[in-house]
Amino acid sequence: MSLSELIDDIVTANHILANxxxxxxxGHISARxxxxxxxxxxxxxxxxxLITAEDIMTFALDGTPLNGDTRKPYLERFIHGSIYKARPDVQAVVHSHSRSVVPFSITKMRLRPVVHSCACIGHEVRVWDAQSAFGDTNLLVSNVAxxxxxxxxxxxxxxxxxxxxxSTVVGTSVHGVVYNAVYLEANADLQMKAIGLGEVTYLTAGEIDTINSRLENALPGEGYGRAWDYWKKRAEDARQ
Structure with a gap:
């Protein structure tokens, strides 16, 4: 994918995630x-x-803007650079504050896949607590450490x-990370509703692996591509 094509995808991804x-x-999305x-x-x-192609900046992994760009960057850009540094497999990152996900960050209830389309969130979704290493902060990821x-x-x-x-979600492409972010929120909403009805049957580890293997190797018109086309059209219609 060319640089201009990737920038177009980042812009579209922002609009999809908002819609x-x-x-x-x-909240924000980046791509390597x-x-x-x-x-x-x-x-x-x-x-x-509101993001357009002209808003996209380039950063070093330590969060330094490149090419002499002096525009105001996101404070929490350090989320993205640190993950790219630690995970060569990651090609895109989404950070958000989606409403249904937050309760799982402040309770003992762990977020786990409950429906096949949400297997993309993986086996385990752990909780990072800034308090553990940094004490009292404003909870924003404001530096490399x-x-x-x-x-x-x-x-x-x-x-x-x-x-x-x-939360922060990663993926092997912009399309993939948008899929993961949307379905993380969906899973949180469904899991909370299911908990209110009684004991929940979660996806097994084998089911999660099988579903994700098929998703990563989907044919055209399946998986990430089909979802992307659907969400893109919804976002475009909403902007008219």
Missing amino acids: EGVVDAF HPDDPNAYLLSRARAPE MGDDLATILAKDRAVLMRGHG
């Missing part, structure tokens, strides 16, 4: 630079619904919750 209720005025694995693309600090600590808790998983804050 699907994953982000509001806050297609020509430099030690750099990534992320918008300047702006509400996702906090980003690195978050990446350590994420480890090899697909998502991590952030106590009293939100």
Whole structure:
């Protein structure tokens, strides 16, 4: 994928995530630079619904803006760089504060897949607590040390919750990470509803692996591609 095509996808992803209720005025999505694995693309600090191609900036993995860009960046850009540094497999990252996910970051109830389409969130969604390593903070990932600590808790998983804050989701593509972010929120909503009805039957480890294997190797018109086309059309219609 060319740089211009990737930028277009990042813009579309911002609009999709806003339209699907994953982000509001806050939250952001990045992608690893297609020509430099030690750099990534992320918008300047702006509400996702409003982002255009001209807003996209390039950053080094330590969060330093490149190319002499002096526009205001997101404070929490360190989330993205630290994850790219720790995870060569990750090509895109979403950070959000989606409403249904947050309760799982502040209770003992763990977020686990409950429906096949949500197997993409992985076997385990751990909780990163800024208090553990940094004491009293504003809970924002505002420097490299906090980003690195978050990446350590994420480890090899697909998502991590952030106590009293939100979540961060990773993927092997922009389309894939949007899929994971949307279905993380969906799973949280469904799991809370199911808990209210009684004992919940969660997906097994084998089911999660089988579903994700098929998703990663889906044919055209399946999986990430079909979902992306659907969400993109919804976002475009909403903007008219």
